[in-house]
Amino acid sequence: MCAVCKNIQGTAQSITSSLLLFGCTPLPNVLPRSARLDEWLHRGFNADMSWMAKNAEVRKHPANFNGKAYNTAWVGLWKYPRPLQKKQEPIAAFAHGKDYHITVGSILRELAAQVNGQPFVDSLPIAERELAAMAGLGFIGKNTMLINQKLGSAFFIGGILLYSQFSTLNSQLKNNGCAKCKKCIDACPNKALIEDGFLDAHRCASYLTIEHKGEFSEEQKEWAKHSIFGCDICQRVCPYNAKHLAEESEPCFLPIKETPLKRAGFKKLTRNHISKNFYSKHWLTQCN
Numbered sequence: 001m002c003a004v005c006k007n008i009q010g011t012a013q014s015i016t017s018s019l020l021l022f023g024c025t026p027l028p029n030v031l032p033r034s035a036r037l038d039e040w041l042h043r044g045f046n047a048d049m050s051w052m053a054k055n056a057e058v059r060k061h062p063a064n065f066n067g068k069a070y071n072t073a074w075v076g077l078w079k080y081p082r083p084l085q086k087k088q089e090p091i092a093a094f095a096h097g098k099d100y101h102i103t104v105g106s107i108l109r110e111l112a113a114q115v116n117g118q119p120f121v122d123s124l125p126i127a128e129r130e131l132a133a134m135a136g137l138g139f140i141g142k143n144t145m146l147i148n149q150k151l152g153s154a155f156f157i158g159g160i161l162l163y164s165q166f167s168t169l170n171s172q173l174k175n176n177g178c179a180k181c182k183k184c185i186d187a188c189p190n191k192a193l194i195e196d197g198f199l200d201a202h203r204c205a206s207y208l209t210i211e212h213k214g215e216f217s218e219e220q221k222e223w224a225k226h227s228i229f230g231c232d233i234c235q236r237v238c239p240y241n242a243k244h245l246a247e248e249s250e251p252c253f254l255p256i257k258e259t260p261l262k263r264a265g266f267k268k269l270t271r272n273h274i275s276k277n278f279y280s281k282h283w284l285t286q287c288n
Helices: 003-015 034-042 049-055 056-059 063-066 099-113 128-134 183-187 205-210 217-224 239-244 266-269 276-282
Strands: 017-028 072-081 117-120 155-162
Touching: 003 017, 003 072, 003 099, 049 056, 056 155, 072 128, 099 117, 099 276, 128 155, 128 276, 205 276
Parallel strands: none
Antiparallel strands: 017 072, 072 155, 117 155
16 A cells, blocks of 8 residues: 555544545546446436536546546545444434534545545545445445445445555456345335446435425325435345344434534425424424
8 A cells, every 4th residue: 555545544543433444546537437427417317416417527537626636546434323224214324423524524634634635525526436446445336336345335435536646556446246136126116226227316215305406296205205314225135234234223313403414404304204293303403
């Protein structure tokens, strides 16, 4: 491992216990899966997430992000605040606890400042999953998640774009470890996962409850009826997550403004069929 990556690793591990795994990858001129992004957009699977089309070229070329000339990406996997549950819950596991944009983001910003890099954690047009796969941290499964054969997929992805160049690094996407398995495709009640490994956001409960603006149509109400914020079905049924599932572990309820639920806001959460009793009991009295 290069000296800069070792330095990042050592510092990160000294200030947090949530870092599960990390790796480095050189940045090519164009990411290997760029053609799949083009096809996904061409098929309209981004629904009304117009920024995905607007920032597509930026996403394909992380080496030139923000007009700079980066050569390497250091990528880390950071554990969820709550494990995936055996039973489906209305709030996705990642949304329990403090907002990862703040917790993981603050660590990455601190690390990036020390090495003059660009931190990223699901808030910039950077293909985190693909960079993580290129860094040898897993493969992108049929549910479109990054899957690590030992850790499963219940983690956040965040990293740093670096100017340093390391000729000894080898970047290679791992073969898809799903093989013939299609449990996630079969389990999705809305048929949002397509056989060829694409996700149709129109039908995805996570998209509908987090990103979709406006009221639901009758069809969308049916698709989102089991979700308040996000959905873990395609992760829960994945064989790589089987040994990591928890049996009704205690939820971690915090004021909305401290959690990822802030992203949806009061209006969307209300639209997402939260009952008054549930809402007031856990968040409403604390979110002002």
